[in-house]
Amino acid sequence: MQRYNRNILLIGDAGQTKLLNSRVLVCGCGGLGSTVIMNLAGLGIGTIGLVDDDVVEITNLNRQFIHKNIGEDKVISAKNRILEYNPEINVNAYKIRLDDNNYETIIKDYDLIVDCFDSYESKFLLNDIAVKTGKTLIHGGVSEFFGQVTVIKPSTPCLRCIFPDIDTKKDFPKGILSPAVSTIASIEAMEAVKQILNIGEPLENILLTYNALTNDFKKLKITKNTACKCYNHA
Ligand SMILES: [Zn+2]
Numbered sequence: 001m002q003r004y005n006r007n008i009l010l011i012g013d014a015g016q017t018k019l020l021n022s023r024v025l026v027c028g029c030g031g032l033g034s035t036v037i038m039n040l041a042g043l044g045i046g047t048i049g050l051v052d053d054d055v056v057e058i059t060n061l062n063r064q065f066i067h068k069n070i071g072e073d074k075v076i077s078a079k080n081r082i083l084e085y086n087p088e089i090n091v092n093a094y095k096i097r098l099d100d101n102n103y104e105t106i107i108k109d110y111d112l113i114v115d116c117f118d119s120y121e122s123k124f125l126l127n128d129i130a131v132k133t134g135k136t137l138i139h140g141g142v143s144e145f146f147g148q149v150t151v152i153k154p155s156t157p158c159l160r161c162i163f164p165d166i167d168t169k170k171d172f173p174k175g176i177l178s179p180a181v182s183t184i185a186s187i188e189a190m191e192a193v194k195q196i197l198n199i200g201e202p203l204e205n206i207l208l209t210y211n212a213l214t215n216d217f218k219k220l221k222i223t224k225n226t227a228c229k230c231y232n233h234a
Contacts, residue, residue, distance in 0.1 A: 003088075004044050015197050016044065022196045023109060025049040027098060027126055028116035029074040031063040031176065032140055035185030036114050036192075038066060041082045043193060047090040048082060049110055050075045053097040063178035098122070103129045112195055114188055115139045120168040127152065127159040131230045136195055140188040144173050147184035147210040150222070151191055151203045161225040162207060180212040 001008065004016050011019075024045050026033055029052040040048050052074040056067040066081040067074060075093035082091050092109075096102055107113070113135055117123050123141065130137035130152055137152040139159060152158050187208065194200045207220045224230075 003086075007043065011197060011199075018196055019044050019193070020046040023047040023049070023111050024192055024196075025051065025107065025110040025113045026116055027051045027113060028118060028122070029064075029066070029078040030054070030060065030116065030118050031178065031181040032116035032118070032142070032185040032188065033074075033078065034064045034066045035182045036116050036189050037078055037082060038085070039186065039189035040192065041086045041089055043189075044086070045089065045192075045196075047092065047110075049092045049094065049106065050078050051094045051096065051098055051106070052078075053095055063176060063181050065178075098125065098129070100125075104133075107133050107135060110135070112192055113137045114192055115141075116185070116188070118172060120166060120170060120172070124159055124166070124168045128229070128233070131158050131233045138188045138191045138195070140184045142176065142181050142184050144175060145177075145180060145212040147180055147212070149184060149187045149191065149203055149208045149210075150206060151195070153204060156204045157222045157224045158228065158230040160230055161228040162222055164225060164228065177212070180210075183210060183212065 008016050022045055024040055026036055029050055054074050056070055056072050056074055056077055058070055067077045073095050075095045079091045079093045082089055094106055113130055115123055115126050134154050139152055140149045191203055194202050205222055207222050209218045
């Protein structure tokens, strides 16, 4: 517990024990994933699951700090980095593309899901899985200089409630600067802690938006859309 002394001074032994007993699934081991994963490892989240089917490419290295070897599986690279940093953590690596056929066996073992995917298509698929399974999903996304975070639960609006008309096949703009990504990822990791410890004011029914150029953070009230597909899942 010495390792977690600075956590414990703030959240107590009971809080740290909750973190050590928690199981968090990180979907995507890229830019957002790099910062989320290292934060979860430092906090002492007892079990971290990693989902990604990509390999490391040289163009990832401006922001995906946990990776260094081109061509290595991202989940393996991330797992090795976590264990190098904090060997006390259990890490499960899933080198898969999450889909409707494989999510059930993976998701059921986790308390919380963190969205670190980098495409609308994957993010909305994950949204639908969270809605169907009733799991809490911490959503974060970054596009150019702009980012957003919200916490999705059965009682709160889902991504399709918020963005009913989005074309999920559309690609994100490719340009991205690491500090904007790390900022959003750090907020996602903090939201995960708040969920596990049941403290503070979580970003539920709120979309936090961030403009890296102006430093504007806005908390937008969001409501469920009764015409949303998520209602059909309920
Ligand atoms: Zn919805």
